[in-house]
Amino acid sequence: MNNQPEARVRFTRQEEPRSAQILQRDERTFRVHTSAYTDERVFREEMDKVFAKTWxxxxxxxxxxxxxxxxxxxxxxxxxxxxxxxxxxxxxxxxxxxxxxxxxxxxxxxxxxxxxxxxxxxxxxxxxxxxxxxxxxxxxxxxxxxxxxxxxxxxxxxxTYRGFIFASFNADAPGLEAFLGRARSVIDRKLNLAPGGEIVLRSRPFVVRYQGNWKFQAENIVDAYHFLHTHKGFVNLQARFGDTTGDFGVHKGGSVKEMRKLRFQGATWSCAHGHGMLENPSSHPETYLEGEFSSFYEGIRRTHGDEEFAWLVGKGAVSIFPNVGMIHQQIRTWRPIAPDVTEVTIYPYELKDAPDAYNEGMLRSQERFYGPAGHGAADDVDIFSRNQQGLLGSAVDWLILERGLDTDELVDGDWRGLPASEAPQRALWRAWARLMCEEQT
Missing domain, CATH: 2.102.10.10 (Rieske [2Fe-2S] iron-sulphur domain)
Incomplete structure (x- = not known):
């Protein structure tokens, strides 16, 4: 059970939208005020207290x-x-x-x-x-x-951590590895799929701007709950054609029932420094030891062992607070420009020393879902702009982030949630509150 002793702070419309008044939290409640995504003063405060204070x-x-x-x-x-x-x-x-x-x-x-x-x-x-x-x-x-x-x-x-370069304006920021914490496991497993444990950014990135707040993207990359709904058109395509249209196994096909079962496995994580994680080891890793890339996968299995191999070929994603994530074979960054304008850059990467055909297939899968003609990116950008449009109204104050709150469990300082819990989204807001409210607490 979630037993964290957190005070509930109420926001009234007559008060200024100070950061300390934006969250409602106790063991049964986790809600975020609309102004966290829309108010110019909050946005400017984020630049000073979030982006200037952390890695x-x-x-x-x-x-x-x-x-x-x-x-x-x-x-x-x-x-x-x-x-x-x-x-x-x-x-x-x-x-x-x-x-x-x-x-x-x-x-x-x-x-x-x-x-x-x-x-x-x-x-x-x-x-x-x-x-x-x-x-x-x-x-x-x-x-x-x-x-x-x-x-x-x-x-x-x-x-740097395994080639990932981080910087901070804060001379007193904690060590990078301590800051990354459990999120290092996603980086490690994605890189360890390469024979030598290295990746290379060689392709040109895909850059898009959307009319919405930067936190929508930070929350969404580790949101297992939205896929079957936001990407319903793609789900129906997969159910009919599977991988025959070039997916390369990134989004498994089959019926909607089968896709739902696959996506509601594994665990979610709310990490201490604001990072959210999805992790789902493969339930049938032996299938990767067959087919065109069997020798490639066999080399990875021999290096890391059977148990870790299931994690390496499984599905994992991470949102590293505040501005970068990894999913599939890409690094994704988001840059705040205004409260309602965000720039997202997607960097497909190659596994160094992996077969050329493997890296090419993964790049094609990126184009299929994330590129300018892809199925997925357009859906997400539309949702982010819909969110921002909805938040312009004043009739409703709060957004609800309580899914799975009663089943999250504290493990070594991080909260472990069930597969479609909103634990990863709550991670962002806990870190956000610490940085934005540190002068008041």
Whole structure:
């Protein structure tokens, strides 16, 4: 049973929508106020108290493999550059000239020896250090007493876990592995499906914006409850044609009854630092040892053993608070732009040293469900915009996140839920409340 002693805080329409008043929580109640998704003041507070205070995913090491490689990313509303220095060190710095504020580069990825500001020509190294101030001694230039900045604002914390690059503006953020906690198991199992335990981001990402709050995507990637309803058209397609249309086994076909049975297996997790998880080991892992890729799977089974092999070929997904998730063979990020505008980027990845045909088949499955002509992404984007549209009304205050609340069990500091519990969604809100309300608690 769920016995966490959490106070219930009421929100009245006459009060300001302060973060401490947005959640109703006790052992039988878990509700979120509409303003958490719609209010501009709450959104701005999130940028300061969530995205500026915790670890945020900014890229993968395979995107910057060589010295001088860089990519652009965001931490909340802050544009940043992720670069690899000559000594192989990964740097993350704010993508803004310290002189008059211009963004230094708009390229998604590239290789450079320096960054030259297009406004007044100030020059920065690949690590963000200020190398030169243009026309410094010309008439009307800078005096001998000019206090020259050291360089671009460099984030005080940068760390990687198995190639996943995270950064934080908070010098006192906990260690990355401690922050990831149980969520590491999803990363580990997805990467351990590769013979050498590595993945590579090689394909161009798919980028889409939707008219809705960023938390809808963070909640949805680990929402086992919605699939048979939101994606009803795709479910009917699968029931009729199975994998013959190119699914490559990512979404198992069969009747709706069979799909329901498959999806309501395994467990959900609400992790201590805000991460939500779905996990479902394969009930018939031996079937993977047959067919075209039998030798590939047999090598994985020999390396990791029978029990772990069932997990590796099973279904797992994770939403790592606040901005990145993994599902199937993709890394997915979401970037808040406004309370009602979010940008989602989907990065299909390859398993390093896996058969080319396997990686190609998985890429085709991504296109089938998530790409611009896919079945799934359009459904989700439509739902997010419907959610935001519904929240514009003022007749109803609260959203209900209580599914499975009475059956969640505390295990080593994390809450374990039944297969279609909303435990993963509650994880986000518990972490959100700690960060947003820390000054009041």
């Amino acid at each position: 945020v995913y900014v890229g993968h090491a395979s995107e910057i493999p060589k010295a001088g490689d860089f990519k652009t990313s965001h931490i909340g509303l802050q544009p940043v550059v992720v670069s690899r220095g000559e000594d192989d060190t990964i740097h993350v710095f704010v993508n803004r000239c310290v002189h008059r504020g211009a963004v230094l580069t708009r390229d998604a990825r590239g290789n450079a020896t320096e960054f030259n500001c297009p406004y007044h020509g100030w020059v920065y190294g690949i690590d963000g250090r200020l190398i030169a101030v243009s026309e410094r001694r010309e008439p009307g230039g800078y005096s001998e007493n000019f206090r020259q900045p050291e360089g671009l604002f460099r984030l005080p914390r940068v760390a």
